[in-house]
Amino acid sequence: MMWVIFVAVTLGGVLGFFLKWRESLKKAVSNLQLLGLTLLLFFMGVSVGSNPDIVDNLSLIGLKSFMYGLLSVIFSVLAIFIATKIFRRKTS
Amino acid sequence: MSLLVVITVSLGILYGVLFNDNPIVANLDLLIQVTLGFLLFFVGLDIGSNRSVFKGIKDKIFSVLLVTLSIIIGSLTGGLLTALLFAMRPGEGLAIAAGFGWYSLSGIILTNIGNAELGSIAFLSNVFRELLTFLMVPVIAVKLNYLSAIGPAGATSMDTTLPIISKNTDPHTALVAFVNGLILTAVVPFLVPLLYTLF
Numbered sequence: 001m002m003w004v005i006f007v008a009v010t011l012g013g014v015l016g017f018f019l020k021w022r023e024s025l026k027k028a029v030s031n032l033q034l035l036g037l038t039l040l041l042f043f044m045g046v047s048v049g050s051n052p053d054i055v056d057n058l059s060l061i062g063l064k065s066f067m068y069g070l071l072s073v074i075f076s077v078l079a080i081f082i083a084t085k086i087f088r089r090k091t092s
Numbered sequence: 093m094s095l096l097v098v099i100t101v102s103l104g105i106l107y108g109v110l111f112n113d114n115p116i117v118a119n120l121d122l123l124i125q126v127t128l129g130f131l132l133f134f135v136g137l138d139i140g141s142n143r144s145v146f147k148g149i150k151d152k153i154f155s156v157l158l159v160t161l162s163i164i165i166g167s168l169t170g171g172l173l174t175a176l177l178f179a180m181r182p183g184e185g186l187a188i189a190a191g192f193g194w195y196s197l198s199g200i201i202l203t204n205i206g207n208a209e210l211g212s213i214a215f216l217s218n219v220f221r222e223l224l225t226f227l228m229v230p231v232i233a234v235k236l237n238y239l240s241a242i243g244p245a246g247a248t249s250m251d252t253t254l255p256i257i258s259k260n261t262d263p264h265t266a267l268v269a270f271v272n273g274l275i276l277t278a279v280v281p282f283l284v285p286l287l288y289t290l291f
Contacts, residue, residue: 005201008129009281012136021141029137036131038100040200043106043116043124043216047208054209055109064178065213069220071170072189073228077243079166081236083158091155091239092259 097196103217107143124204132281135197139278145271157266159242160275167192167246168287183291188214190283192246192276193250193253201284214284221246225253242269247276 019025048051048054084091116123149156160267171189175182184206191198196220203211225244233241238261245253250273258266 004125004129005132005281005285007131007140009136009278012133012138013140013278014136016140017143019137019141028142029134029141031132032113033127033134033138035135036127037196038096040124040129040131041097041100041196042104042107042213043120043127044203044272045101045106045201046108046116047104047124048101048212049105049108049110050120051108051208054212058210061212063215064174065178065216066220068174068185068188068217069224070172070218071174072167072192072246073160073221073244074166075170075173076163076166076246077221077228077232077236077240079162079169080159081240082160083269084237084239085243085273087158088187089156089260091158 106201121204123162124200128200130205135277135281139274142274145216145274149267149271150270152264152271155239155264156271156275157237159268160272163192163246163272163276164190164279166243183212183288186291187284188217188286189219190198190280191221191223192201192280193218193244193248194246194277194280195219195222197280198284202288205285206288222248222252226256228257229253230260238262238265239268241265242272245269245271245273247280249273250277 112116139214167189168186171185171187172182174189175185185274187206188198188210189203195215198218199211199215206255221244225248228244229241232243241257242249242265245257249257249269250271254266254269254273255271261269
């Protein structure tokens with residue numbers, strides 16, 4: 001169901017680019033985002049809670065998640081640091 | 093905002109544990125699908141509305157590209173290594189790391205196209221990423237350099253972690269951080285499903 005994701009973002013992006021952005025419209029969009037996000041997070045919680053495999057393995061899932069977060073951060077910082085050293089003149 | 097996220101997810105989990113047999117659980121996939129399309133449309137609108145920023149960015153474009161590409165390469169490296177560490181499929185690790193700290197969206201996408209366990213890891217790992225960002229940005233800005241301080245933030249450098257970057261660096265870095273976050277935010281909805289499917 002990937003196409004739903006692509007179509008929705010692209011459609012919104014193109015429309016957002018050409019729309020006249022009044023303060024009231026910005027506020028409405030931000031509120032609708034918050035509503036969608038809240039609903040989704042709730043549903044995501046339900047899909048976790050109703051799945052005994054996850055509830056029973058929460059500590060392993062926590063460990064995996066922490067490692068993903070930590071290694072992504074370390075390598076991101078390292079990559080930028082090395083790149084800024086290589087292209088020192090262009091980024092200063 | 094972060095508090096709202098924690099409370100909402102917790103309520104959902106509690107609901108799932110307590111009421112295992114009801115219409116919401118039975119139609120969960122469809123519900124997530126529809127709401128996801130709805131949310132992403134508005135996320136797209138938001139991204140598109142930032143066109144004025146692109147005018148002031150011309151002379152900083154090199155820094156932005158350098159930072160954004162480094163974060164993509166670095167995060168995916170981290171994701172791949174973690175996948176190897178826990179004997180997971182490479183595509184799963186890459187997709188989790190491609191959330192770039194945007195926990196709500198990457199978690200939901202991977203719950204949708206993968207499974208609930210994968211979605212939970214994507215969600216939690218990106219929450220950890222954001223927490224680590226708050227801890228590390230001040231240290232990195234001093235010990236390494238300003239641009240490196242954008243690294244931990246990933247896609248969140250346009251909103252939740254922008255204040256801490258801006259506080260610990262300079263206006264030039266803050267603008268680079270904002271545009272970096274904008275680009276990564278636009279990339280996440282495409283990159284997460286693609287990496288999951290391709291590898």
